[in-house]
Amino acid sequence: MDTRKVAGLAAALMLAACIACTAAAQEMGIEEIGTVTAGETVTIGGTTNLAPGNRLLITVTPVGFAPTNKSVPSGAGGTAGTAVVEGGDAAAKTWSFAVDTTGFEPGEYIVTVEWVEGDATASTTFTVVEAAAVTPTATPTATTPPTTAATTIPTPTTAGPVLPVAAGLAAALAGYLVRRR
Numbered sequence: 001m002d003t004r005k006v007a008g009l010a011a012a013l014m015l016a017a018c019i020a021c022t023a024a025a026q027e028m029g030i031e032e033i034g035t036v037t038a039g040e041t042v043t044i045g046g047t048t049n050l051a052p053g054n055r056l057l058i059t060v061t062p063v064g065f066a067p068t069n070k071s072v073p074s075g076a077g078g079t080a081g082t083a084v085v086e087g088g089d090a091a092a093k094t095w096s097f098a099v100d101t102t103g104f105e106p107g108e109y110i111v112t113v114e115w116v117e118g119d120a121t122a123s124t125t126f127t128v129v130e131a132a133a134v135t136p137t138a139t140p141t142a143t144t145p146p147t148t149a150a151t152t153i154p155t156p157t158t159a160g161p162v163l164p165v166a167a168g169l170a171a172a173l174a175g176y177l178v179r180r181r
Contacts, residue, residue, distance in 0.1 A: 026050060026120040030113055033126035038104050044111055045096035046122060047088070054085045055116045058097045063108040063125065077104035082116070104128045 030046035044058065061078040083097040095113075105128070112123045 026115065026118055028056075028113060028115065028120040028122040030111065030122040030124045032124060033111070035127045035129055036101055037131050038106060038128050039102050039131050041098055041100045042126070043096050043098050044113075045094060046113065047092040047094055048085055048115075048120065049091050050085050050093065050115060050120065052085050052087045052093055056083045056085065056095055056097075057081075057114045057116055058083055059112045059114075060099055060109055061112075062105070063110055077101070078109070083113075101128055106130045 026049065028046065028048040028050070030044070033042060033044060036042045044060075048054075048056075057080070059078075059080045079099055081097060083095045086094050086096075088094050108125055108127050110123060110125050112121065114121045
């Protein structure tokens with residue numbers, strides 16, 4: 001075999017490997033939310049290694065969400081929208097999305113975050129509880145807000161359809177180089 005052919009084949013395989021590695025490296029994490037009182041606004045957020053400016057689709061739905069009779073109001077809430085990846089360090093850029101839980105029925109909700117242009121996803125659940133009746137106190141007391149630590153739960157992602165495409169391109173280039181002989 002000619003050294004140029006071997007070098008061309010090696011370059012094609014390296015290119016395919018780089019494409020596959022880049023596609024597989026997209027990661028996304030979402031912070032744990034916990035319990036929320038109905039009517040509160042909660043900020044859902046997390047980290048990712050996606051470039052700033054990428055759009056993420058956030059969907060919040062009741063865990064028991066299913067088709068229902070539309071003539072009977074279900075009362076279950078949910079919402080969806082987009083968030084934009086903000087700057088940060090190379091491995092941990094941030095994103096956030098505010099959700100007003102007014103109209104959400106008490107129960108468990110699932111949050112799904114998806115990268116609009118790729119396969120990176122993350123999800124978590126949180127619980128909405130009914131707002132308790134507030135009774136006024138005679139004298140106000142000072143309280144210290146509790147300290148909580150946010151936990152990031154990374155969700156592994158797969159390369160999706162990019163791997164077969166990269167392998168096909170590498171095979172086509174190799175075939176072309178061999179046939180060109």
